[in-house]
Amino acid sequence: MHNSDIKKILIFRLGAIGDVVHTTALVRSLKTFNPEISIHYLTTKTPSLLLENDHDIDKIWIAECKSYKYIYKFSKKLKEEKFDLCINLQPSTVRNKIFSFLIGAKKTLNYKKDFNFHAVENFWLTAKPLFKDLTLPENLELFVPEILKETFIGISEGKKLIGFNMGVSSTRQGRRWPLNYWRELAKALIDKYNCNIVLTGSANDADFSEKILDVSSNIKSYCGKLNIVENAALLSVCDVVVSGDTGPLHIASATGVHVIGLYGAAPISRTGPYGIHAVTLCSDRNCVPCNRRKCKYAKKGDLYSLCMEDLTPDKVFDQVKKILE
16 A cells, blocks of 8 residues: 555553553644545543544544443444554553554554653654655644633732642652652742742642642642643643643643653653753663662662752752743
């Protein structure tokens, strides 16, 4: 099949929010290559909200579960669309291969995870065998409704606005920055700039994040109070966002805001924030990145990995200062 024969494409990625954000570079590339291509995107409910205002996607499909019975029934519905190409960006499993086969596209391209590439480029490379002239965008782009952005512009009160996304997966010790570090950074920034700080994240992040509220009345929490699109709008109006390796970090970078990623065990070359406005800080320990869930050098009962403790507040403050000044 020649790429000039491809008029209708289904892209699907059912995974985490950050993964779906990373796949949007491929959407941009395909539309740049041929603006007439119709792109459908299949994902799950929460990340689908981030794609609703994407003018490069013609239709969004939502998968409600992953049972074999469901995917068989759902694939019959998708088959009626008569896709010329299916780009399967899911990890290589029997279930996903069966699903992409049942969709019945004329051609299917399957993603292969390769840690030699950043996730953005890895997803994008899936289409290269068929589209030799694709170009990789230097930035990610999410389309956040302007009316939503306007609802948050006033919260800066004319001051610099800094976003803290403090929550990360509870099973990933090497991703969480120490609470006392967040407190020190907040105090230093407010003392220096009299800025406002907003805390973002889910309701599950509130217990950890809101422990810094007593530092200053300039700090306000939105944890668990916004849906994912509202959260993207809030992040987009910040002057800078500081975050660990988690979905909101990648959402923020895709809105075009300056971001500082705090990385421990995770490989920056694979999952670091993508784009020209992104800065990543990590430890210079020889064991970094180990990509382990728990630090093998930490003592029993330690809450944080040693590599995250190496990222002292003054190092992060200096990066914020460079951006703001």
